[in-house]
Amino acid sequence: MARLNLSLEQRAVLGVALIHLLVLPMVGGLLLVVAQETLTSSFVQRVRTVARGVADAIEIPSVLDDAKQTGNLLDSVILTGEGVYAELLDNGRRTVSALNRPTVAYTGVQDLHFFEHSASAYFIVLPINTPGHSAEVRLAFDKRATLDNIARIRWNSVKVLLAYAALSLALTVAFVRHLTRPLARLRLSARQVASGDYERRLSADTGIPEVRDLAADLETMRCELVGVTAKLRAEMAERQKVEAQRQALEMELRRRQRLETIGRLAGGVAHEINNSLVPILVFAQVVFDALPADSPSREHVTGILRSARRSKEVIKKMLTFSRQLDLGKLELLHLSEPVDEVVRLFSTLAPPGITVAKRIEAGCPPIMADATLINLLMMNLCTNALQAMHSTGGALTVTLSRRAVPDSGSGEELRGAYLDLGIRDTGHGMDAATAERIFEPFFTTREPGEGTGLGLAVVHGIAESLGAVVLVDSSPGAGTEFKVLFPIP
Numbered sequence: 001m002a003r004l005n006l007s008l009e010q011r012a013v014l015g016v017a018l019i020h021l022l023v024l025p026m027v028g029g030l031l032l033v034v035a036q037e038t039l040t041s042s043f044v045q046r047v048r049t050v051a052r053g054v055a056d057a058i059e060i061p062s063v064l065d066d067a068k069q070t071g072n073l074l075d076s077v078i079l080t081g082e083g084v085y086a087e088l089l090d091n092g093r094r095t096v097s098a099l100n101r102p103t104v105a106y107t108g109v110q111d112l113h114f115f116e117h118s119a120s121a122y123f124i125v126l127p128i129n130t131p132g133h134s135a136e137v138r139l140a141f142d143k144r145a146t147l148d149n150i151a152r153i154r155w156n157s158v159k160v161l162l163a164y165a166a167l168s169l170a171l172t173v174a175f176v177r178h179l180t181r182p183l184a185r186l187r188l189s190a191r192q193v194a195s196g197d198y199e200r201r202l203s204a205d206t207g208i209p210e211v212r213d214l215a216a217d218l219e220t221m222r223c224e225l226v227g228v229t230a231k232l233r234a235e236m237a238e239r240q241k242v243e244a245q246r247q248a249l250e251m252e253l254r255r256r257q258r259l260e261t262i263g264r265l266a267g268g269v270a271h272e273i274n275n276s277l278v279p280i281l282v283f284a285q286v287v288f289d290a291l292p293a294d295s296p297s298r299e300h301v302t303g304i305l306r307s308a309r310r311s312k313e314v315i316k317k318m319l320t321f322s323r324q325l326d327l328g329k330l331e332l333l334h335l336s337e338p339v340d341e342v343v344r345l346f347s348t349l350a351p352p353g354i355t356v357a358k359r360i361e362a363g364c365p366p367i368m369a370d371a372t373l374i375n376l377l378m379m380n381l382c383t384n385a386l387q388a389m390h391s392t393g394g395a396l397t398v399t400l401s402r403r404a405v406p407d408s409g410s411g412e413e414l415r416g417a418y419l420d421l422g423i424r425d426t427g428h429g430m431d432a433a434t435a436e437r438i439f440e441p442f443f444t445t446r447e448p449g450e451g452t453g454l455g456l457a458v459v460h461g462i463a464e465s466l467g468a469v470v471l472v473d474s475s476p477g478a479g480t481e482f483k484v485l486f487p488i489p
């Protein structure tokens, strides 16, 4: 059988309506029977008493012989108000009251109960026991007033019972609402919890202990579930973090492997070329010296020497990158000095429209480094910065500060105290694809012949040999900041 999907309120109303439908007709019927019985028996008793009185008066011996007296007695029945017919039959002689209602006539039968025979009149026939007379008196009384009363009581009962039923239903609705209001509030709170508001408390401000207990149980359940959800969320976040770290490390490893392979190859090639360049430079110089001062060939040999020296510069950079350059002896070095020097140099070199500034934090500790390498590293970074601001102008700022990278810092290799050398420019910046490749040897975005693409490869090589890390932060149009983090010994 299909289940009725009704609310508590609807069910209560339906239940009360059904009960009233069964009970009220029975109660109404019972009341009506009692009222009817009372009214009819009172009527019968009353009219019989009147009839008996008249019969007793007629039985007095002289009365039957006096037509006037008998007529008066019959009239007195009608004059009671309820009488509608009065007749005396004496030795075959019929006397009727002049006041009889014309529409009523004796039917030949008398009534024993109220609802017998005629619908409007109640007939009583009483014998008159007087010697020498065979007589009987026939009287009728109006039933309509009693019937009207019964009908009025019936209608009033229906009205009262209907009003009672309506009042009961209204009270039921009010009571059920009073009962279900805390439940509705509880349900609302539960829905809010289900839709993500996990901190919403589940409580019921009610005097009904069952509902209060239910709310308390649900609240306990919510607390437990919220705890579980928070734990699961934290676990998921932790897993995502670990996965992101793993991916970053994997990318870094691949980048390093690539750089290492290229570095090794570049180192080998550079070494070979360097070996060939030395005799070229020496013999070209010998030829140059041997030529007379006005020889037109001197210019050609100068060209050879210039190209060979430039190639030697490139080779030097390649060797630095691939760490085949003699790193010299590392010593404790305060970076403020090379920073001063480079800033002074670039202030002179910078074209108008570009300002060069420095910010050195007081008390920066020394690091293990080599002054020439640090110079080379800063020269490359500052040259790039000037080139990035070449057409627009801007500001180059070199900073030096102490920095502590906490344990939960940006990656495994960065942890502890560092000296932070920052080179910031307000130039054209880089997109992500460029920034990804800048440390690759020979990667350049400059016009052919303008850049070797080895500057940052050298920076990377130097930083790595000193145990430092290079970080870059750049976006198109927003300038670039390089940070070299040297470990503080």
Ligand SMILES: Nc1ncnc2c1ncn2[C@@H]1O[C@H](COP(=O)(O)OP(=O)(O)OP(=O)(O)O)[C@@H](O)[C@H]1O
Pocket: 380, 384, 385, 388, 425, 427, 428, 429, 430, 434, 438, 443, 444, 445, 446, 450, 451, 452, 453, 454, 455, 456, 457, 480
């Ligand atoms: N400060 C900077 N702002 C914008 N782009 C930069 C910056 N520094 C480096 N780059 C980009 O990184 C590329 C590689 O730089 P890198 O110094 O290695 O080579 P290069 O400057 O092109 O050539 P070289 O240094 O040999 O003259 C550059 O071509 C440029 O696109």
Ligand SMILES: [Mg+2]
Pocket: 380, 383, 384, 451, 455, 456
């Ligand atoms: Mg460069």
